[in-house]
Amino acid sequence: MAKVYRSMWKRREVRAVDGISLKVPRGTTFGLLGPNGAGKTTFVKMLLSAVHPTRGSALIFGRDARHPEARRPIGYLPENHRFPTYFTGAGMLDFYASLSGVESPQRRKLIPELLELVGLEQWGSVRIGKYSKGMLQRLGLAQALIHSPSMLILDEPTDGVDPVGRRQIRDVLTRFEEQGVTIFINSHLLVEVELFCREVAILDKGKVALSGKMHDLTAGKGYRLTVAEAPEVLVEQLRATATSMASRNGFVDFQFATRQSANEAVDLLRAEHCEIESLAPTTSTLEEIFVRTVAK
Amino acid sequence: MKNSMTASIALIRDTFREAFARKIFWGLFGLSTLMILFFLFLLRIDLVEGGLAAVKMFGQTMSPATDVDRLVRGVYGGIATFLYTWGMFLAVFASAGLIPSVLEPGRIELLLSKPVSRTHILLGRYVGNVLVVSCNIIYLVLGVWIILGLKTGIWSPMFLISIATTIFAFAVLLSVVILIGVLFESAALATMVVAALMIMSLVLAQISVMLRLLSSEWSRQIWRTLYYTLPKMYDLGKMTLDAIRSRTFDGFMPIWTSALFAVVVLGCSLVIFARRDF
Numbered sequence: 349m350a351k352v353y354r355s356m357w358k359r360r361e362v363r364a365v366d367g368i369s370l371k372v373p374r375g376t377t378f379g380l381l382g383p384n385g386a387g388k389t390t391f392v393k394m395l396l397s398a399v400h401p402t403r404g405s406a407l408i409f410g411r412d413a414r415h416p417e418a419r420r421p422i423g424y425l426p427e428n429h430r431f432p433t434y435f436t437g438a439g440m441l442d443f444y445a446s447l448s449g450v451e452s453p454q455r456r457k458l459i460p461e462l463l464e465l466v467g468l469e470q471w472g473s474v475r476i477g478k479y480s481k482g483m484l485q486r487l488g489l490a491q492a493l494i495h496s497p498s499m500l501i502l503d504e505p506t507d508g509v510d511p512v513g514r515r516q517i518r519d520v521l522t523r524f525e526e527q528g529v530t531i532f533i534n535s536h537l538l539v540e541v542e543l544f545c546r547e548v549a550i551l552d553k554g555k556v557a558l559s560g561k562m563h564d565l566t567a568g569k570g571y572r573l574t575v576a577e578a579p580e581v582l583v584e585q586l587r588a589t590a591t592s593m594a595s596r597n598g599f600v601d602f603q604f605a606t607r608q609s610a611n612e613a614v615d616l617l618r619a620e621h622c623e624i625e626s627l628a629p630t631t632s633t634l635e636e637i638f639v640r641t642v643a644k
Numbered sequence: 645m646k647n648s649m650t651a652s653i654a655l656i657r658d659t660f661r662e663a664f665a666r667k668i669f670w671g672l673f674g675l676s677t678l679m680i681l682f683f684l685f686l687l688r689i690d691l692v693e694g695g696l697a698a699v700k701m702f703g704q705t706m707s708p709a710t711d712v713d714r715l716v717r718g719v720y721g722g723i724a725t726f727l728y729t730w731g732m733f734l735a736v737f738a739s740a741g742l743i744p745s746v747l748e749p750g751r752i753e754l755l756l757s758k759p760v761s762r763t764h765i766l767l768g769r770y771v772g773n774v775l776v777v778s779c780n781i782i783y784l785v786l787g788v789w790i791i792l793g794l795k796t797g798i799w800s801p802m803f804l805i806s807i808a809t810t811i812f813a814f815a816v817l818l819s820v821v822i823l824i825g826v827l828f829e830s831a832a833l834a835t836m837v838v839a840a841l842m843i844m845s846l847v848l849a850q851i852s853v854m855l856r857l858l859s860s861e862w863s864r865q866i867w868r869t870l871y872y873t874l875p876k877m878y879d880l881g882k883m884t885l886d887a888i889r890s891r892t893f894d895g896f897m898p899i900w901t902s903a904l905f906a907v908v909v910l911g912c913s914l915v916i917f918a919r920r921d922f
Contacts, residue, residue, distance in 0.1 A: 398756040399921040416759045424757035430750030432658075434665030446654030447758040449647030491754075501757075 349404035350554075351390050364390040365401075366554035372547070374409070374498075377521075377531040379541035379562075381634075382551035383642050388534045389427060391551070392503055396424060409498065420448065423492030427503035427534070429484070433477035437468055437487050440476055441494050448495035455494075462490040467516055481508035489517060499530040506540055518544060542566070542634040550641045558641045565637055568629030571610040573602045576623035586613050599625055651760045652768055659742060659772025668738040669776055675734070676784035679723070683791045712796050720803040720888045723788055727781065727810045728881035733839060735777045736817050740834040742773055743825030752922045762918045770822055770910070777818075778811045785810075802888050809884045816875045816902045817841070819909040826917045844870070845877040875902040 351365040365387040372378045382388045393399035395406050397414050406413035409421060431440055438459050445455045463469045466486040471479065479487065485508055492500055500521070506514045521544065525531055535541050541548060542562065549559035558565070570591065576599060578586075583600060587593045589609050590602040604610040610627065617624055663669040746752065746769055755765055785807045793799045817838050824834035848871040858864045879898035886893040 393753065393922070396753070396757045398753045400919070416761045416764075418759075419757055420759035422757060424754065426750060426753045426757070428750045429754060430748055431754075432662065432665075432745075432751065434661055439661075443654055443658055444754070444758065447651050447755070447760055449650055449759065451646075451650065 349391065349394055349401045349406060351387070351394060351399060352402045363554050365394065367404075368551065368554070368556055369404075370549055370556065370559065372530060372532060374530055375528045376547050377525055377545045378533065379545035379548040380532065380534045380551065381536075381538065381541060381548060381638060382557075386551040387554040388551055389503060392501055392532075392534055395501065396422070420495075421498040423495065423497035423500045425485075425488045425492045425500075425502045425505055427507065429488055431476055431484065431488070431491075433475060435476050436473050437463060437476055437479070438472035440487065441491055444491045445494040450495050458494060462493055465493075465520060466490045467513075482510055482513045485509050486513060486517065489520065493520075493524070497529065499532065500524065501532045501534075503534045504536065505533060506535070506537060514540065538634045538638055548634070550638060552642050558637070562634070566631050566634060568631055570630045571604045571607060571627060572630050573604060573610055573613055573627050574625040575600045575602070575617060576625050578617060578622045579620065582616065582620055582622065586616065589613065603630065647759070648764070651758070651764060652771075655760075655765065655768025656772040656775060659769055660776060662742060662745065663739075663773075663776045666741065668742070669780070671738060672735065672777065672780040673783065676780050676787065679726075679784060680787035680791065683719075683788050683795075713798055713800075716792055716796050716798045716800060717889050719788075719792060720800065720806070721885050723785070724803075724806045724810075724884045724888060725881065727784075727806060728813065728877065728884065729842075731781075731784075731810070732813060732817065732877070733842065735780075735814055736821060736838045737835050739773050739777065739818060740821050740825070740831035740838075743769065743822055743834070744829040744831055747825065747829050747922070749922070756922060763914050766822065766826070766914055766917050770818060773818055774811065774815050777814050781810050781814075782807055800888070802890065805887045806884045809880055809887075812899070813875075813877055813880050813902070816906040817877070819906040819913065820875075823909050823913040823916075826913045826920070841875060842877050844874060845879070848874065849876065849878040849882075872901055873905065875905045877902075 349365055349369070350363070350367050353362040353364055354360070368387070368391055380388050380391070390399055394401045395408070395413055396419060408418045411418040413419075435443065441459045441462060442455055445458065450458065460469065460472065463472045466489055468483060468486055468490070471483065476484065476487065485505065489502070489505060492502065502521075505521075506517055509517060518540070521531055531544075533541060533545060545562055547560070548562050548565065550557045573590075578600060583593075586602055589604070589612065591605050592603040594601045602613060604613060614624065614627065660669070746755070746765075756762065760768075785804065789799075789803050820838055820841060821834040824830065824837055828834075848867070851867060851871045854867050855864050858867060876898035880902060883893045883898060885891075
């Protein structure tokens with residue numbers, strides 16, 4: 349998909365999205381990352397037909413995204429949402445549920461349940477003009493869930509939410525993930541995405557700069573062995589097989605490229621009765637991957 | 645079909661809720677109530693021998709004795725004129741903000757993410773807005789009609805025609821508000837354009853005089869084109885007055901040309917709204 353904005357006289361072009369092709373498997377949790385202006389929100393809006401693509405199309409569960417019915421299985425929480433302040437929490441849920449075709453008896457049953465799920469059961473009859481940012485975000489999430497969607501598209505879902513609230517939102521999403529709901533998160537919070545998403549794509553300048561399974565992207569590129577104390581001779585011997593070595597606070601860290609070389613080092617150390625502090629595969633954090641990808 | 649109906653009702657209810665919250669509904673309702681109270685308490689009509697009446701306002705005799713039927717039709721005509729001028733302007737002024745508000749960033753994206761077509765969203769807002777104003781027009785016209793009927797014993801059903809014609813005229817003007825709202829998201833500009841159209845309709849309605857006065861054929865053609873293309877608020881008001889006063893009027897052209905104008909303008913709004921990025 350591509351989206352090119354042109355100025356009125358078509359002299360200037362802005363390629364907000366420049367040929368993104370993504371496939372999100374059913375039932376997965378997918379994180380869309382990227383620096384400001386990378387095209388994340390435009391891409392999400394194209395999925396929802398709020399923005400018309402200049403080129404390309406999207407399918408949602410096999411249906412053309414431009415068709416209103418394709419949006420029926422989607423629950424959406426926009427970034428910087430502005431819910432009308434004349435609504436009460438329950439009234440707002442009732443309105444958006446009605447638009448999603450939820451019948452009145454079902455709405456009456458679901459609204460208190462969802463308010464409780466997001467921790468707003470005491471606030472249902474209060475006008476949302478009095479809600480804090482975090483409460484609005486949780487209400488927005490309830491709104492996205494009201495019609496039991498098969499797919500959630502969440503744009504910065506934990507924006508403005510305190511750590512306890514974030515945990516609560518993550519727990520709610522985990523619950524829906526376990527029920528097989530596809531969750532598509534657009535976020536700046538890399539830690540959140542790393543904790544929650546199984547797959548990830550990093551956008552940069554309107555293109556997919558990197559994509560793949562979270563496990564594969566952050567997977568070990570070797571093993572780190574930390575030793576408490578070791579004779580100088582042994583340290584020098586291990587340095588020869590290690591890819592790198594560093595000393596800190598009385599510990600020595602060795603980096604090994606393969607499992608075999610790490611195991612051989614353990615055998616040598618144990619034969620000399622040296623204390624091993626830890627042995628773990630080396631992983632990259634999502635932040636490291638993100639910075640590396642975007643800085644290229 | 646059922647889903648569509650549920651969504652339509654939700655969109656209309658939302659317009660009412662916003663009209664209540666913005667005090668639009670209550671403002672128009674208050675104004676209508678004031679007029680009804682005026683006719684209820686301040687305008688005293690004393691019947692003399694069943695056919696003549698003395699009209700007292702604030703306790704002062706305004707007209708010593710007049711034909712009751714003429715008096716009632718005069719009052720009806722006054723109200724219809726008020727509805728077509730100030731009432732219409734107030735209704736448009738009050739409603740103009742209801743379109744841009746729904747297009748606000750952060751609100752429209754959420755609406756568009758629902759399984760409802762853009763046409764449905766805009767028409768839902770349009771119908772809701774017409775219904776908000778209709779409630780007030782019905783309340784005012786019926787209220788005055790009942791009070792005057794009870795005071796004079798004259799129940800002229802022709803006055804009730806002004807309910808339909810006023811709602812129709814508002815629906816025509818609202819289509820312009822919708823177009824300006826979709827194009828520029830400006831309530832102030834929408835109000836200005838509607839006010840200009842109302843003034844122009846008064847000027848353009850002098851077509852028979854102007855066609856005689858204008859010297860060149862092309863200027864006469866421009867006048868004709870503008871007259872037949874733009875909504876005919878003045879002519880609609882005049883038709884209503886003629887109906888109230890049991891006079892004949894020259895055909896239904898002002899109705900169908902104004903309806904055609906509304907359909908075209910609303911159609912353009914729907915196309916523009918469907919193509920816009922939000």
